[in-house]
Amino acid sequence: xxxxxxxxxxxxxxGLAGAGVVGAGxxxxxxxxVMASAATGDPAAAASYPFYGAxxxxxxxxxxxxxxxxxxxxxxxxxxxLIGLLTDWTSxxxxxxxGRAVGEGATEGPYDAPPDDTGEALDLPTSGLTITFGFGPSxxxxxxxxxxRRPAALxxxxxxxxxxxxxxxxxGDLCIQACSDDPQVAVHAIRNLSRIAFxxxxxxxxxxxxxxxxxxxxxxxxxxxxxxxxxxxxxxxxEDGAIVxxxxxxPAGDGAEWMTGGSYLVSRKIRMTIETWDRAALRExxxxxxxxxxxGAPRSGGTEFTEPDFAAEQDGEPAIDAHSHVRLAHPTxxxxxxxxxxxxxxxxxxxxxxxxxxxxxxxxxxxxxRTQFVPIQRKLAGNDAMNEYLRxxxxxxxxxxxxxxxxxxxGAALFS
Numbered sequence: 001x002x003x004x005x006x007x008x009x010x011x012x013x014x015g016l017a018g019a020g021v022v023g024a025g026x027x028x029x030x031x032x033x034v035m036a037s038a039a040t041g042d043p044a045a046a047a048s049y050p051f052y053g054a055x056x057x058x059x060x061x062x063x064x065x066x067x068x069x070x071x072x073x074x075x076x077x078x079x080x081x082l083i084g085l086l087t088d089w090t091s092x093x094x095x096x097x098x099g100r101a102v103g104e105g106a107t108e109g110p111y112d113a114p115p116d117d118t119g120e121a122l123d124l125p126t127s128g129l130t131i132t133f134g135f136g137p138s139x140x141x142x143x144x145x146x147x148x149r150r151p152a153a154l155x156x157x158x159x160x161x162x163x164x165x166x167x168x169x170x171x172g173d174l175c176i177q178a179c180s181d182d183p184q185v186a187v188h189a190i191r192n193l194s195r196i197a198f199x200x201x202x203x204x205x206x207x208x209x210x211x212x213x214x215x216x217x218x219x220x221x222x223x224x225x226x227x228x229x230x231x232x233x234x235x236x237x238x239e240d241g242a243i244v245x246x247x248x249x250x251p252a253g254d255g256a257e258w259m260t261g262g263s264y265l266v267s268r269k270i271r272m273t274i275e276t277w278d279r280a281a282l283r284e285x286x287x288x289x290x291x292x293x294x295x296g297a298p299r300s301g302g303t304e305f306t307e308p309d310f311a312a313e314q315d316g317e318p319a320i321d322a323h324s325h326v327r328l329a330h331p332t333x334x335x336x337x338x339x340x341x342x343x344x345x346x347x348x349x350x351x352x353x354x355x356x357x358x359x360x361x362x363x364x365x366x367x368x369x370r371t372q373f374v375p376i377q378r379k380l381a382g383n384d385a386m387n388e389y390l391r392x393x394x395x396x397x398x399x400x401x402x403x404x405x406x407x408x409x410x411g412a413a414l415f416s
Contacts, residue, residue: 045181048126051094053403054261055249056410058130059340059365060238063216064179067209067344068186069267069361070194071136071172071396072201077143083415085200089133089176089193090409099126102192118195120188127182131189133410134175134265134398149414151256153264153368154399160381162392169269169394172204177265177363179342183210205394207269209344209361216342222296222304226272226345226358227389229289230296233304234330236340247367248340254367258413261402263365266373269346269394272359277389288385290326298326323385329376337372339364359390369397 049057074082092102103109103116140150178189187208194203213225214232218239225231236243245251250259277285282293290308291298298308300319310327312319320327331338342365347358366372381387401411 045125045127047128047181048099049097049128049130051090051097051131051404052406056132056262056400056403057097058132058177058179059248059263059342059400060216060244061130061179062128062220062238063212063214063342064128064130064181064186065210065212066180066183066186067212067361068178068183068190068206069209069363070176070178070190070206071204072174072176072194072197073204074139074143074173074201076200079144079415081200082144083409085197086133086411087409088196090404092193092196093131093133093189093410094406096121096189096192097126097129097131099129102196118188118191120191121185124182124185127180127185129178129180129185129189131193132177132179132265132400134177134400135411135414136172136174136396136398138171139173146414149256149258151259151399153250153255153259153370154397155370155374157266157369157395157397158374158378160377160392162381162387162390163395164391164393165395166393169205170396172396172398174201175265175267175396175398177342183208207346207361207394209346211345213343213345213360214341216340225360226274226347227277227285227289229285229291229293230304231343232341233291233296236338243338244340247338247372248365250367258411258416259399259401263367263400264369265396265398265400266362266364266366266369267394267396267398268362268377268392270360270362271357271391271393273389273391274356274358280389287321288324288389290320290324299324321385323383325380325384325386328380328384334376334379335371337376339366339372339376365400 049061051057095102101117106115106117106119106122109116137150137154137156140146176190176193178186180186190206212223214235215222216235216238218237222230222233236248238244248263250262252260286292286299296304298306298320300309300312308320308326308330310318310320327333342363344361346361347356349357351357364373401414404410404412
């Protein structure tokens, strides 16, 4: 897991970036980051995570509160152009996650040329920004000579019972997950990476998210989703070393060698029928979820982190309903399969009937979707009582390569 450290403010480094001053910049930038943190009243506002490393940040990193996720279609058919795009993206992502402007920035470049940075994150602290890249199944066609390099685990997701997928919200050649505790910082990252991609790749679909719906470290409290229930109580945490190694990271010898140290990301845009749920009795809501709404404890008793007892009964009936979400998603009901979830709430205005267009943007990382997400979702899709209140409208699956080395680019081993 990346070590948390104080980030450097963009304003403090704008001039230094172009001059290449490193030694003097660290002290000045760190001082200004502390000042920015004090100004916001949030000591974590200036936190930053290194972009380079064995694994990409934004997976086991402490889940931030804001998301901007984007899926891209690659425009060209040149392998060299694709490598050039990934190289440029890597350089820009490394700078932005360190709190630096892209290139010479929004104010320091040539006066008669477009700025290298759009500028809306000037003076903002890094706010824990992470940028994570992934490759979709459609990238591995004949355009770039990559068809033989597609990992077996990067499957085309099957149609699940009840799916109502909209074509405009499905798939993509590439994806970028930008997470931050400041929404403007996350949007700035996607905006600038999209600008850099102009003429080479364009956004297919994107999603803004707020209010994380899971915890990825033990220091974080369990958040609530838009149904008002605590979400992700049993999520994999970064501190679960053996579980993370066995279920999240791809080990050597497990399929495509270039994916060693990487993971697989599945995204699902799940619309919640909020108005129907809000008219359901509390008893019905708790039956569907399988937990109490107040504490998040299993209906079999105990506290939030008490292990559910699926054999327990109340008044001659199972305490936890056989079709409850908790029961069907539990590892004991899925051959031990687990996921590391990093989902977010979303509200995209309202539909033409005046109902909230809102729900969960589900994101999960895993070692192999064939034995993790697919069987879990198949069971949920066919039996989960919560399906009455949900509609899956978007979907994506992406191979997330290991972290990049300095001087190289993300996914470099794919092309070697």
